[in-house]
Amino acid sequence: MVTIADVARHAGVSSSTVSYVLSGKRSISEETRRRVQISVRELGYHPHAGARALAARRSHVVALMVPLRTDVYVPVMMEIAISVTMAARQHGYDVLLITNDEGPAGVKRIAASGLADGVILMDVELDDERIPVLRAQGTQATLIGLAEDGRGLSCVDHDFAAAGAVCADHLADLGHREIAFIGYGSGVYHRHAGYAERTLTGFRDRAEQRGLRFLHRSCEGTYESTAGTLSRVLADRPGTTGFVVQNEGAIGPLLTLLRMSGRTVPEDASVIALCQDQLAEQFAPRLTAVTGSAQTLGRVAVEQVMRRLAAAGGGDRPADERVLLTPALTIRDSTGPAPRQP
Amino acid sequence: MVTIADVARHAGVSSSTVSYVLSGKRSISEETRRRVQISVRELGYHPHAGARALAARRSHVVALMVPLRTDVYVPVMMEIAISVTMAARQHGYDVLLITNDEGPAGVKRIAASGLADGVILMDVELDDERIPVLRAQGTQATLIGLAEDGRGLSCVDHDFAAAGAVCADHLADLGHREIAFIGYGSGVYHRHAGYAERTLTGFRDRAEQRGLRFLHRSCEGTYESTAGTLSRVLADRPGTTGFVVQNEGAIGPLLTLLRMSGRTVPEDASVIALCQDQLAEQFAPRLTAVTGSAQTLGRVAVEQVMRRLAAAGGGDRPADERVLLTPALTIRDSTGPAPRQP
């Protein structure tokens, strides 16, 4: 292994000079800097991470704790993980992946061992057990999601309520009066700690403001479940012309079922989905959708931890940020003006 | 921060004793061990990762390098990442997430800095630039996927050829004679370094052995693309009764299109998919599918690196393992006997 001493010898300077060239923490003559940089490159020197963490009391690692569940929004999770990793690299940080099943003890382990300087928590519950641990350890952290008590933490999430509201607005603008909201299976509403509820609430509130009649129905996302849901909707509210689909598993079935029931999209029924653009593009017709950027979510989370780390490193008290990302409506071919005769 | 010295003082022993209790590298009297363990727990001691890595020259971290592409099999990637993380934990290891865009330099960085002891590479190309770097650094590594030159490495992958063969066999057993293989867009065949080709080859070989007529058609996975593909298939080979779908994006559209063309599945046409069980269960009818376990893939990869690390640590030359996981056929409702009259 090539050490800082090797570089120093090669460049004809002391190892502290090499260290300072690399960290930029004191001014170095142009000449020396160049010599050192050349030596670094020639020898292929990379500082030993452990030694650095030990001496500087900073690991330059953030931990990302991901949920185990591979049900609802897996592709999004991966996208977040990747954007977190790339954003972290831009700050000179690496990302350690931790799974949720380690629970509070895992957070404690990571923090106490100095493995990571900061933590990003996904799939946060309203009253999350890991949060007190974070506080006790004095570890800088950001939540992706919203917790009840966010003191001492930053957090970022999609503005799901806004997403729901946008759906209501879009359909109302098109003249629809009776809407069905196809949600997740009932279990998800509890588990996801508000993720699903917030969307529904946002939709509901706006729908009421706009004078829409609407129905919310749980749906497991299978074909059978969607078929059952749709037939109940049409039985209860035959005049329904607008569908908001939250459960991405139900999208395909719903489109098929509408077609089979003789309804054309968007002439007879409009469908708006809460899903990623990539998915929305795959259907026929291409779906109007409301989407939040998973990439931005990850990036913002990293920037929040970095700011906290910088503040804490400078002796300041980090600010508790709380960011909600506004989702975007992309109008495609699955929504249109409400039909004259329902 | 609580250090090993704190624990030693609290337990009334020397710090080396604490170290040995924790590592189990020498025999300790029952009495001492208990005292130390109690102190560890009471003080909430976790060894400082950096210090440990520095002294023991082992970071107890493996790096997992994931592809950036969020197109083909994202959910699978996440599943692998999670199973890698959990398997690693069982060996006392943590997982560092690295993105593919860092390329060979990233591998070098991780290895040279001692950040990770071993590396797991995903999305490997046949002639991958990262492999020589791994060799040069003497870093223990496992590939998820197959490379041309695997010397000095272990690797594990699904047996995609077997998966293709199983599809051919299943349809042949049911009496189908004309099969269409709905593949990925042409780009994927090159990019995925054999992943897609191997499936196709396996299918093709077995299909020939079994005397099947078949057609391979690329398909982008959108509705339009699938529609085009299907109509060409039916034009060229109206007698086609069996469909093998490799591109999971094409599954939904294909089912819809078959239905629209008046074909009932599985009475008039059988469909077998190469996709995860979870996805296969979502369609109507539930799909017969050939699946490999992403979880196993991750676990095996970890075990391979661990074995290599153990060997290298013991001064032995690690064995270059090469494992192909046999996929499983799950027969559901989308395949049945070939119709008498095509």
Next chain:
DNA sequence: TTGTAGGCGTTATCAC
């Protein structure tokens, strides 16, 4: 069975 001490590679404080 246990303790002592040297060293792992960096950073950062002091001195010049």
Next chain:
DNA sequence: GTGATAACGCCTACAA
């Protein structure tokens, strides 16, 4: 602008 040098916390011969 640059060099010594003392930590940082742990592991592991070497002693006892």
